[in-house]
Amino acid sequence: MTHIHNERLNAYIDQQLSEQEEIEIETHLYQCDTCSDQYLLLLEAEDIGASVSDQFTDDVIAKINRQLVQTNYISSQTNHRKQTIKHFWLAAGLTIVFTLTGLFQGMINMTTEQDFQERGSITAHLLDKSNDFFNHIKGGRHE
Ligand SMILES: [Zn+2]
Secondary structure, three states, X not given: OOOOOHHHHHHHHOOOOOHHHHHHHXXXXXXXXXXXXXXXXHHHHHHHHXXXXXXXXXXXXXXXXXXXXXXXXXXXXXXXXXXXXXXXXXXXXXXXXXXXXXXXXXXXXXXXXXXXXXXXXXXXXXXXXXXXXXXXXXXHHHO
């Protein structure tokens, strides 16, 4: 089956075809999903096109410009990522220096201590909770 060309569909939408051609196209549209979908798309585009204002065109151009700016932004971000990797290696180098001087060891001790304190408070909190739970059961028995 040969599909209807877009130009012919547009001509059909604009009613520029002879009655015979219109019938041919309509017959094909009834039988062919691809062409009827395409016909609906063109019809929609035609509707938009008819109601397009200068403002709309300006909006579209503004949108395209924004997308171009975004694309530039993304590529600059990629550069930034490369720099971050550089910083990472710099930081890794510094870590080795800190470890050698024992400074890093001191920092590890500090964080471990903090962890213990946090864990301790969580345990205390859980104990409080279970106390509440037992008190609740006891209270329930009293009543
Ligand atoms: Zn078709």
